[in-house]
Amino acid sequence: MSMPTPAIAPRRADIASVRQPRMTNAHAPAGTLEMMGAAMSFSRNEEIYGEGEPADYLYKVARGAVRMYKVLSDGRRQIGAFYLPGDMFGLEAGDTHASSAEAIGDATILVFKRSAVLALSARDADVARELWEMTARELQRAQDHMLLLIKSAQERVASFLMEMAGRGCGNEEVSLPMSRQDIADFLGLTIETVSRTIGHLEHANAIALPSSRRIALRNRAMLSRMTAS
Amino acid sequence: MSMPTPAIAPRRADIASVRQPRMTNAHAPAGTLEMMGAAMSFSRNEEIYGEGEPADYLYKVARGAVRMYKVLSDGRRQIGAFYLPGDMFGLEAGDTHASSAEAIGDATILVFKRSAVLALSARDADVARELWEMTARELQRAQDHMLLLIKSAQERVASFLMEMAGRGCGNEEVSLPMSRQDIADFLGLTIETVSRTIGHLEHANAIALPSSRRIALRNRAMLSRMTAS
DNA sequence: CGGCGGCTTGATCGGTCTCAAGTACGGTGG
DNA sequence: CCACCGTACTTGAGACCGATCAAGCCGCCG
Numbered sequence: 001m002s003m004p005t006p007a008i009a010p011r012r013a014d015i016a017s018v019r020q021p022r023m024t025n026a027h028a029p030a031g032t033l034e035m036m037g038a039a040m041s042f043s044r045n046e047e048i049y050g051e052g053e054p055a056d057y058l059y060k061v062a063r064g065a066v067r068m069y070k071v072l073s074d075g076r077r078q079i080g081a082f083y084l085p086g087d088m089f090g091l092e093a094g095d096t097h098a099s100s101a102e103a104i105g106d107a108t109i110l111v112f113k114r115s116a117v118l119a120l121s122a123r124d125a126d127v128a129r130e131l132w133e134m135t136a137r138e139l140q141r142a143q144d145h146m147l148l149l150i151k152s153a154q155e156r157v158a159s160f161l162m163e164m165a166g167r168g169c170g171n172e173e174v175s176l177p178m179s180r181q182d183i184a185d186f187l188g189l190t191i192e193t194v195s196r197t198i199g200h201l202e203h204a205n206a207i208a209l210p211s212s213r214r215i216a217l218r219n220r221a222m223l224s225r226m227t228a229s
Numbered sequence: 230m231s232m233p234t235p236a237i238a239p240r241r242a243d244i245a246s247v248r249q250p251r252m253t254n255a256h257a258p259a260g261t262l263e264m265m266g267a268a269m270s271f272s273r274n275e276e277i278y279g280e281g282e283p284a285d286y287l288y289k290v291a292r293g294a295v296r297m298y299k300v301l302s303d304g305r306r307q308i309g310a311f312y313l314p315g316d317m318f319g320l321e322a323g324d325t326h327a328s329s330a331e332a333i334g335d336a337t338i339l340v341f342k343r344s345a346v347l348a349l350s351a352r353d354a355d356v357a358r359e360l361w362e363m364t365a366r367e368l369q370r371a372q373d374h375m376l377l378l379i380k381s382a383q384e385r386v387a388s389f390l391m392e393m394a395g396r397g398c399g400n401e402e403v404s405l406p407m408s409r410q411d412i413a414d415f416l417g418l419t420i421e422t423v424s425r426t427i428g429h430l431e432h433a434n435a436i437a438l439p440s441s442r443r444i445a446l447r448n449r450a451m452l453s454r455m456t457a458s
Numbered sequence: 459c460g461g462c463g464g465c466t467t468g469a470t471c472g473g474t475c476t477c478a479a480g481t482a483c484g485g486t487g488g
Numbered sequence: 489c490c491a492c493c494g495t496a497c498t499t500g501a502g503a504c505c506g507a508t509c510a511a512g513c514c515g516c517c518g
Contacts, residue, residue, distance in 0.1 A: 143513065157512085179497090192499085195497060195498055196498080196499075199499085212497060
């Protein structure tokens, strides 16, 4: 059972005060959604959207990282996903958000008007398919996450490290933008168990810790075996 | 840690041997997908599709119940969802199934050719939107399930009973098509813990057990409080 | 009536949580 | 440049919840 994130009194970013990037190709209706985005800045722990709010926008990480989560009434928090640069998030079929999202550190997020995207997808089957595939990928990720949540603590931590390594630029070293508490709430563990387990992995020479937020994978095969896929 | 489902040597149903229901309106291209289904029968524990197989069909429960699940290499099984009459399942954006599905008891399943559905959705924006919303509902369900998996045993069982009650025809009595083992694998618990917890709920007069597969909700308010929403 | 599978119940074990200190680090102000 | 502080992280001891191991019970079908 984990504590809720400490409230940092995040001032809600004003969507109207957004700096508008120049439109590169305002008339092309088909293809990607990329052309319609506006960049917004969020600071550390600032809420991007909250559960139950109208889902008027669709988001893409340009810089920084985002946590998407749900909370139980007593404050226990389950982080459903971390979004890194290039990832899209916040897409809902219903018209309200089913989860909340916050910037983990300072972040730049591209924002797309949902109504515009939906209108486009109604006309363009390729856009519609893209939306659907995005949602389906999220579904697969969620199903994999369920599998993770029935594993042992060691298996969860190893799985997490392998996943982050796969998403990083392929270097030997994984850099973690999120705190131990975030990792714990992602894995359904406590912060102490996460810390201890990382310690064990270090002792077993599976990883090394140049700093607490940077993890070098010393023995991927060992780690991989520990994930219990 | 739960055991895998005992192998019952399920003979794979032959898609070609399906009894064809008459087409009610063969030329109407738009609207629901309902018109293109073929009914198939599956017997208890028979596999409908397996993880990694090509996703050539889309399914809808007509009679009976279905479990959708993934397994870890050592046999631990996580049931991601139960599908009851009226539920659609098996829709994938990729062209292979990411999970497996089995009939829980004898079941009748309507089967739709994926290629036909996709072709239809490429022409008809309403069908495309229906596909997308179906996937999005599954995603929401999966995210709720993640939240469930961080709850205590009692909270999980109470949540499960409330969910099943909500899906049943609204009667006082919930009838469970699945075994305790299935429930355990759905909730991320062992069969013993599920059984014990149901026992506790009975002792607390929250529920009554006319039989092990039928559960009467005696005190919904108490149960609801125990779900920790 | 016998046997089998599914379910319940009991006793014990172990992994993770909880509570509580202690340590490293980064930022801030002198 | 250093002292200080707050936050994040680590580490330890003990409790507790759910898993495991092991019987027993029930209902169903032959």
